[in-house]
Amino acid sequence: MSQPPVSRETWHGDTAREGVPDTPIARAAHAAMEVRGHEDPWPRPKSCRVISVANQKGGVGKTTTTVNIAAALAMHGQRVLVVDLDPQGNASTALGMERDNQTRSIYHCLVEDEEIRKLAQPVPDIPNLWCAPATIDLAGAEIELVSLVAREARLKRAFAAYDTSDLDYILIDCPPSLGLLTVNAMVACDEVMIPIQCEYYALEGLGQLLRNVELVKSHLNTGLSITTILLTMYDGRTRLAQQVADEVRSHFGELVLDTLVPRSVRVSEAPSYAQSVMTYDPTSTGAVAYLEAAREIAFRAEGLNVG
Numbered sequence: 175m176s177q178p179p180v181s182r183e184t185w186h187g188d189t190a191r192e193g194v195p196d197t198p199i200a201r202a203a204h205a206a207m208e209v210r211g212h213e214d215p216w217p218r219p220k221s222c223r224v225i226s227v228a229n230q231k232g233g234v235g236k237t238t239t240t241v242n243i244a245a246a247l248a249m250h251g252q253r254v255l256v257v258d259l260d261p262q263g264n265a266s267t268a269l270g271m272e273r274d275n276q277t278r279s280i281y282h283c284l285v286e287d288e289e290i291r292k293l294a295q296p297v298p299d300i301p302n303l304w305c306a307p308a309t310i311d312l313a314g315a316e317i318e319l320v321s322l323v324a325r326e327a328r329l330k331r332a333f334a335a336y337d338t339s340d341l342d343y344i345l346i347d348c349p350p351s352l353g354l355l356t357v358n359a360m361v362a363c364d365e366v367m368i369p370i371q372c373e374y375y376a377l378e379g380l381g382q383l384l385r386n387v388e389l390v391k392s393h394l395n396t397g398l399s400i401t402t403i404l405l406t407m408y409d410g411r412t413r414l415a416q417q418v419a420d421e422v423r424s425h426f427g428e429l430v431l432d433t434l435v436p437r438s439v440r441v442s443e444a445p446s447y448a449q450s451v452m453t454y455d456p457t458s459t460g461a462v463a464y465l466e467a468a469r470e471i472a473f474r475a476e477g478l479n480v481g
């Protein structure tokens with residue numbers, strides 16, 4: 175596949191982060207790419223793909239998926255922005271965002287019309303990756319948004335105010351609810367990615383999520399579709415995990431990525447070092463799985479006519 179050379183221009187227009195910085199994490203990131211051998215650069219979408227990572231259940235792997243898919247895409251030349259829409263701010267923590275009470279966050283963008291580009295920060299040691307962090311104020315946003323004009327479309331407006339032509343992906347980490355924050359994500363995106371944990375009750379509540387996507391699609395965002403389902407925390411030793419995976423595949427067919435993300439201690443350790451597993455332990459099974467999943471997402475775009 176012939177691709178234009180990967181531009182190293184940053185989203186902020188400077189080139190300070192050009193090349194591979196000589197730090198332990200950057201070297202690890204580089205090592206992860208080396209593990210896969212040399213390959214063609216991944217295709218860049220024609221226009222920025224905006225993907226919400228959603229499931230109203232907590233603990234299914236939304237944040238882990240957002241952070242690691244974003245890191246893997248960025249490590250393969252894609253320019254990626256992570257929007258942390260969960261008041262708990264786990265994605266911001268995992269991506270090493272510095273926050274204090276002065277930090278401008280996605281809350282200020284939604285409620286005070288702050289420019290998203292101004293509050294996004296570059297992710298340490300991963301060139302081409304930025305994060306618009308969440309702060310605890312976001313916990314009040316569900317209520318504050320209620321009285322605002324176009325309350326469901328605040329995030330969409332924030333994206334529209336910017337030329338995103340120098341970004342390839344925006345990944346939105348949704349909170350574990352179907353409230354106004356998640357609705358804002360679904361109105362602002364084109365694609366929904368649903369991580370499903372390979373556990374008992376995995377499919378419970380999924381109907382409600384699908385109905386919500388349909389509601390948003392019919393009333394607020396006709397361009398919305400569920401494009402990707404990722405099976406997470408898969409433990410191949412248990413029959414249950416296999417049964418859940420089979421059931422999800424028979425239900426959702428080709429929406430389900432071939433790659434399964436295994437349960438891996440390294441994946442769960444990484445956030446406490448303010449890192450993605452892609453940099454924390456690039457050769458671990460979890461990192462390799464997220465790299466494969468990200469590759470599928472990047473290459474599938476064409477088949478799905480995205481961008």
Ligand SMILES: Nc1ncnc2c1ncn2[C@@H]1O[C@H](COP(=O)(O)OP(=O)(O)O)[C@@H](O)[C@H]1O
Pocket residue numbers: 231232233234235236237238239264350406407408435436437438439441442443445460
């Ligand atoms: N593949 C995995 N292997 C092991 N632990 C995982 C894996 N994926 C996620 N976890 C852990 O499971 C917990 C929930 O994951 P998280 O991504 O925070 O879910 P959500 O954002 O949906 O609430 C976290 O402690 C995370 O570190």
Ligand SMILES: [Mg+2]
Pocket residue numbers: 236237238260264348
């Ligand atoms: Mg989360």
